[in-house]
Amino acid sequence: MDFSNESRVLHRCSAQIGNLLLRSLWHLIHFIISICNFTLDIANVLESYLISSGLLGRYKSLHIAKLRYLAIVIESEGAYQTSKIIELLQWLDAVGVKHVCLYDIEGRSSGFSLSLGILKKSKDFILENLDGAMLFQVLSYWQPSIYAMQDAHENNVLLDRQHMTLEFVSFSDGKEAVVKAANVLFMKYSKSDVTDKNQKEKIFTESQMSEALKTVGSGGPEPDLLLVYGPARCHSGFPAWRIKYTEIV
């Protein structure tokens, strides 16, 4: 009996030591990865400096006209630093990017209250401090007086290459907008005569969904490129309907 108790105690101790060693090894591996990431960050900073100073020849001609629409995901902490955002937008303007969408994760509705994204609250300040920038906004069709102007407004703004256009998007323009669009389609469905037909038939198409999203004011264009600022690559809930084929960097 003593022998079996002792062997059990020995087994438990060796298991604990084994776990401790494995944990230490895991921490060591992550420490090495942190060092490597730090070194890579320094290399990236050096490369950025070389690009800005014009020493790297291959970045001199950017063919920026291929980039029709750029979107940027800004973390909550960064969204409060309005001066840095204005500086970023000024750089983009200098490089030749004309249409920019700024997205921050804040801004959602619960019940009857709507909290605007951080960037949406600062949009007037940002637009004032950017020379000649125009606001790009998908106007909701709930305002019938501007219904007829909607498509004309969007086309004119996007074709304008003199001024930079800015769109401000927040979390509420993603999933919540799809919910609102779903309710628009539900109203049409309830009034139509398709309700009693075959349950397996398709009722809506993707273009009808796109129209419904425009109706609720969340039907902006698909960005060609989505820049993510943060420690990891994550689109943070940027409207799913608009990033089907967007390059996310």
Next chain:
Amino acid sequence: MDGNRRYAKRKLLEEGAGHDVGAMALLNMIIYCHELGVKYITAYAFAIDNFRRKPSEVQKIMDLLKECMTVLAKIAKHHPIKVNFAGNLELLNTELRDEARNLMGATAKYSKFVVTICVCYCCTDDIVHSVEESCREKHYYHCYIGDSHDDDKDDERPIIKLVDIEKNMYMAVIPDPDILIRTSDEHRLSNFLQWQTCHSLLASLSTDWPEIGVWHLVKVVLDFQQNYDYFVRKRSLA
């Protein structure tokens, strides 16, 4: 799972052989994930847009899908894995569709390790399908059940909520992923899970899919662990 055709071209293989190697890579990846303790693995096998490819290539992929189902059915006899097929299965031929449904039915009782294969899937189609189902549900509730419930007073039309959309999606069978891996140096989502990956690490590997190995998976998991606190914070804000 990008890079099957590029791999075949680079290795001078015959047309379609890249997909064979890709299918093996998927089965290997399922084993690696199981060994690492990952509970849910989802693979994007065939997009709705892929029907536009050459008929011979589409047929090749369908044949491979059938073989994978056979292999997974054999594995499921000895190991408790649950297999899901997410997507518009009505676009498949009857034989494949029935086999997929049989496999899902046979493995429905397991939950420790879940393999989801996305077939005839794209995220925008998933959203539209989910909206359709939600509309049908709410209409049925309003027409046939609504009067007997207190919250439907004064003939108020029920409204669709986010929970309705999410529960009717093809991907509602599993939780949102922590990591999304794309191979062949692609940085786009290509209409795959952009709804479900709001708070997921998007990992892009330069290797082609047939060449993916366990160390690529380990590297991505280590990257995720490095940023774990950041993702936990993001999910808690949501």
